[in-house]
Amino acid sequence: ITGSAELYDRGSTYNVFVGKKQLIEGMDKALPGMCVNERRLVKIPPHLAYGKEGYGDVIPPDAVLHFDVLLLDIWNPEDKVQVKTYHRPERCGREVRVSDFVRYHYNGTLLDGTLFDSSHTRLRTYDTYVGIGWLIAGMDQGLLGMCVGEKRIITMPPFLGYGENGDGSDIPGQASLVFDVVLLDLHNPKDGIAVEKQQVPEKCPRRSKAGDYMRYHYNGTLLDGTPFDSSYSRNSTYNTYIGMGYLIAGMDEGLLGVCIGERRRVTIPPHLAYGEEGTGTTVPGSAVLVFDVHVVDFHNPSDTVQVAISFKPEVCEPLAKKGDFVKYHYNASLLDGTFIDSTHRYGKTYNVVLGAGQVVLGMEMGLQDMCVGEKRRLVVPPHLAYGERGIDGEVPGSAVLVFDVELVDMEEGLPEGYMFVWNDDVSPDLFVEMDKNKDSQVEPSEFSDYILRQVNEGKGRLAPGFDRHKIIENMFGNQDRNGDGKITEDEFRLKADESVDHDEL
Ligand SMILES: *[C@@H]1O[C@H](CO)[C@@H](O)[C@H](O)[C@H]1NC(C)=O
Ligand SMILES: *[C@@H]1O[C@H](CO)[C@@H](O)[C@H](O)[C@H]1NC(C)=O
Ligand SMILES: *[C@@H]1O[C@H](CO)[C@@H](O)[C@H](O)[C@H]1NC(C)=O
Numbered sequence: 001i002t003g004s005a006e007l008y009d010r011g012s013t014y015n016v017f018v019g020k021k022q023l024i025e026g027m028d029k030a031l032p033g034m035c036v037n038e039r040r041l042v043k044i045p046p047h048l049a050y051g052k053e054g055y056g057d058v059i060p061p062d063a064v065l066h067f068d069v070l071l072l073d074i075w076n077p078e079d080k081v082q083v084k085t086y087h088r089p090e091r092c093g094r095e096v097r098v099s100d101f102v103r104y105h106y107n108g109t110l111l112d113g114t115l116f117d118s119s120h121t122r123l124r125t126y127d128t129y130v131g132i133g134w135l136i137a138g139m140d141q142g143l144l145g146m147c148v149g150e151k152r153i154i155t156m157p158p159f160l161g162y163g164e165n166g167d168g169s170d171i172p173g174q175a176s177l178v179f180d181v182v183l184l185d186l187h188n189p190k191d192g193i194a195v196e197k198q199q200v201p202e203k204c205p206r207r208s209k210a211g212d213y214m215r216y217h218y219n220g221t222l223l224d225g226t227p228f229d230s231s232y233s234r235n236s237t238y239n240t241y242i243g244m245g246y247l248i249a250g251m252d253e254g255l256l257g258v259c260i261g262e263r264r265r266v267t268i269p270p271h272l273a274y275g276e277e278g279t280g281t282t283v284p285g286s287a288v289l290v291f292d293v294h295v296v297d298f299h300n301p302s303d304t305v306q307v308a309i310s311f312k313p314e315v316c317e318p319l320a321k322k323g324d325f326v327k328y329h330y331n332a333s334l335l336d337g338t339f340i341d342s343t344h345r346y347g348k349t350y351n352v353v354l355g356a357g358q359v360v361l362g363m364e365m366g367l368q369d370m371c372v373g374e375k376r377r378l379v380v381p382p383h384l385a386y387g388e389r390g391i392d393g394e395v396p397g398s399a400v401l402v403f404d405v406e407l408v409d410m411e412e413g414l415p416e417g418y419m420f421v422w423n424d425d426v427s428p429d430l431f432v433e434m435d436k437n438k439d440s441q442v443e444p445s446e447f448s449d450y451i452l453r454q455v456n457e458g459k460g461r462l463a464p465g466f467d468r469h470k471i472i473e474n475m476f477g478n479q480d481r482n483g484d485g486k487i488t489e490d491e492f493r494l495k496a497d498e499s500v501d502h503d504e505l
């Protein structure tokens with residue numbers, strides 16, 4: 001047993017081994033059995049103290065000695081580090097090994113309870129390598145085997161702490177040390193990312209690759225569970241290219257190979273995240289980051305419309321082409337199934353002229369070559385739908401859309417560029433036929449009546465899907481060269497000779 005007894009009038013402790021004849025016999029008998037912070041009043045007769053001789057000028061012969069002893073510290077050269085775990089989390093995955101990097105909080109006290117240091121006073125964790133001599137030997141040993149969230153008391157004798165001389169300030173020489181430690185973070189510089197797949201959809205036709213553009217939600221926490229960021233707090237997915245250096249390296253890697261709808265946990269060591277510096281006020285330096293990710297959708301800028309035919313009538317013609325007037329039903333949703341819109345809600349079909357820019361490009365492409373009665377599923381990337389902006393309150397920016405379409409009806413369009421065509425040969429007496437009141441000029445009403453009659457009698461056709469009166473107005477305008485609101489025979493002939501524009505007779 002060793003002991004140190006305070007010699008108050010010297011203002012420092014008395015440090016000595018007990019039972020090794022370094023003390024007077026009476027003290028060697030009095031100290032065993034004492035515990036730290038115990039105080040004993042000891043009375044020693046001369047034959048167990050300095051006897052007949054006394055001691056110099058200080059202790060006369062045959063003196064009975066009285067000691068007031070307070071035990072402050074006690075250790076043995078055989079002692080080892082003592083570890084007492086008083087809290088171990090349920091999930092205790094990885095444990096500290098030699099050469100790991102750890103972040104922890106601690107309170108350091110002497111054996112008698114005097115606090116000499118605390119990481120809390122610096123308002124930051126103590127960050128260090130373990131087991132390679134960066135720490136005092138007692139800590140290098142005492143931290144081994146700890147897991148994140150674990151709390152331990154690590155007690156060490158001075159020769160595993162600061163030794164004979166202490167640390168020169170708050171830790172006296174020959175002091176045993178007691179550290180109350182909670183481990184907050186742990187990684188090894190050799191670590192890569194860790195991926196834990198939590199939910200993978202059964203159907204996964206495609207896995208993400210570098211260069212894809214992804215929309216995902218995430219919750220970011222530190223290893224001890226402290227949240228540092230979440231996409232949910234912003235009410236919108238995080239949207240970015242992956243595998244191209246726009247993200248921290250660990251995330252760029254962790255988002256590769258995911259399925260749409262997948263949930264995974266990506267654990268990223270600091271050298272693949274925000275390094276020794278950390279970022280903002282929420283990610284401390286050297287922190288391991290845990291991202292719980294939910295992949296909402298992704299696409300590649302080179303994607304085109306994916307067409308899957310779900311029903312095809314036995315006789316499937318004619319096929320829809322540019323210029324045709326098509327009527328269809330659709331249900332629109334996001335890839336995760338979120339409902340966007342449906343024609344069934346309005347009880348009528350959606351009608352457009354193909355190729356006229358009346359719907360998003362992806363829909364135009366997907367309707368091509370459909371026949372009446374056919375059903376298709378179209379997957380349309382955002383650059384062929386509503387782009388990065390989406391539609392406020394309806395379609396999120398950069399969203400991939402899914403359209404289930406059914407072609408209900410179709411009217412064949414006119415050849416490209418034509419708004420009116422003759423089905424039969426053109427009458428040689430057109431002008432005369434139009435000029436009903438025989439005043440040698442054709443007024444708008446005469447013109448319009450005539451064209452509509454031709455259409456009704458099946459002799460001519462107007463381009464389907466457009467306002468017929470607008471078309472006829474344009475036709476009239478083209479013929480009425482001087483713009484005076486009537487067509488003369490001269491204007492009529494001139495225009496017929498040029499015959500370049502198609503909004504004419
Ligand atoms: C250290 O002391 C602080 C303040 O009293 C306390 O909150 C903390 O739990 C103690 N233990 C550790 C390991 O930090
Ligand atoms: C997110 O949405 C919730 C509920 O609609 C709302 O209370 C909150 O203010 C929104 N937060 C942001 C950052 O827009
Ligand atoms: C994020 O946390 C919220 C709230 O706990 C939870 O509803 C959501 O599912 C979490 N998201 C992920 C991707 O884990």
Ligand SMILES: *[C@@H]1O[C@H](CO)[C@@H](O)[C@H](O)[C@H]1NC(C)=O
Nearest residue numbers: 329330331342344404405406
């Ligand atoms: C749209 O969804 C409704 C309800 O599920 C369904 O009856 C209808 O056939 C769908 N329409 C198309 C075009 O797929």
